[in-house]
Amino acid sequence: xxxxxxxxxxxxxxxxxxxxxxxxxxxxxxxxxxxxxxxxxxxxxxxxxxxxxxxxxxxxxxxxxxxxxxxxxxxxxxxxxxxxxxxxxxxxxxxxxxxxxxxxxxxxxxxxxxxxxxxxxx
Amino acid sequence: xxxxxxxxxxxxxxxxxxxxxxxxxxxxxxxxxxxxxxxxxxxxxxxxxxxxxxxxxxxxxxxxxxxxxxxxxxxxxxxxxxxxxxxxxxxxxxxxxxxxxxxxxxxxxxxxxxxxxxxxxxxxxxxxxxxxxxxxxxxxxxxxxxxxxxxxxxxxxxxxxxxxx
Numbered sequence: 318x319x320x321x322x323x324x325x326x327x328x329x330x331x332x333x334x335x336x337x338x339x340x341x342x343x344x345x346x347x348x349x350x351x352x353x354x355x356x357x358x359x360x361x362x363x364x365x366x367x368x369x370x371x372x373x374x375x376x377x378x379x380x381x382x383x384x385x386x387x388x389x390x391x392x393x394x395x396x397x398x399x400x401x402x403x404x405x406x407x408x409x410x411x412x413x414x415x416x417x418x419x420x421x422x423x424x425x426x427x428x429x430x431x432x433x434x435x436x437x438x439x
Numbered sequence: 440x441x442x443x444x445x446x447x448x449x450x451x452x453x454x455x456x457x458x459x460x461x462x463x464x465x466x467x468x469x470x471x472x473x474x475x476x477x478x479x480x481x482x483x484x485x486x487x488x489x490x491x492x493x494x495x496x497x498x499x500x501x502x503x504x505x506x507x508x509x510x511x512x513x514x515x516x517x518x519x520x521x522x523x524x525x526x527x528x529x530x531x532x533x534x535x536x537x538x539x540x541x542x543x544x545x546x547x548x549x550x551x552x553x554x555x556x557x558x559x560x561x562x563x564x565x566x567x568x569x570x571x572x573x574x575x576x577x578x579x580x581x582x583x584x585x586x587x588x589x590x591x592x593x594x595x596x597x598x599x600x601x602x603x604x
Contacts, residue, residue, distance in 0.1 A: 346456060379488050379550075384546035384549075388546055408481050412553065415552065415553065
């Protein structure tokens with residue numbers, strides 16, 4: 318029987334729901350759709366959640382992933398929640414800079430600083 | 440092992456998103472053989488993926504019966520890739536800049552910007568169904584984000600910079 322590796326790991330702390338992408342490369346439309354199906358319920362399950370997206374495993378992504386992140390941010394906004402991104406490696410961060418998405422996403426170097434920013438925002 | 444003669448190849452693949460995988464592997468392996476940096480390899484990989492998905496999705500309208508032709512040449516100091524789809528073509532100047540205004544919140548439309556940012560030369564044929572991209576191993580003195588397209592002659596080349604934030 319084929320082993321299906323989950324595309325995300327979800328960890329719940331006192332202050333945040335941390336979604337960690339498990340794939341090194343996020344490229345194909347099918348994978349991005351699967352990610353959307355996995356992440357949206359995390360946002361929808363409660364009002365006013367603090368969501369952290371952890372990119373520690375991601376080495377490569379396509380521009381379609383940026384579209385997914387924007388859809389996620391819109392859902393977060395609809396649910397009166399907050400979103401942070403963290404552990405983005407320099408090459409991926411350059412993609413965010415080039416596309417100016419650093420202006421709409423709050424990006425932190427690691428999960429601790431992302432969690433701390435949510436505490437300060439309270 | 441690196442060779443002075445550029446390695447050139449031409450392949451035709453079916454118009455499905457996963458068809459680029461094998462071609463990508465060959466090209467990136469040749470870049471590594473020719474001592475291109477990790478930054479170069481990342482850049483070319485990204486441009487390849489973005490150009491291919493544009494060809495499949497926008498050019499060939501996701502029709503798996505259509506094909507994409509990929510010509511590439513990997514030399515000691517530069518890599519050139521041409522990608523041609525079977526669509527009607529488009530006007531690259533008509534693509535809205537995704538970095539400004541409401542476009543920043545769009546979920547699509549960033550592929551061409553990324554291709555132009557990571558490749559040193561990006562040129563389209565007149566019909567708009569074929570893109571030619573080049574990345575040089577030796578970089579110009581200053582690499583920066585492309586300005587909003589206003590000047591036809593410098594399309595895809597490094598010009599005056601928008602200050603990166």
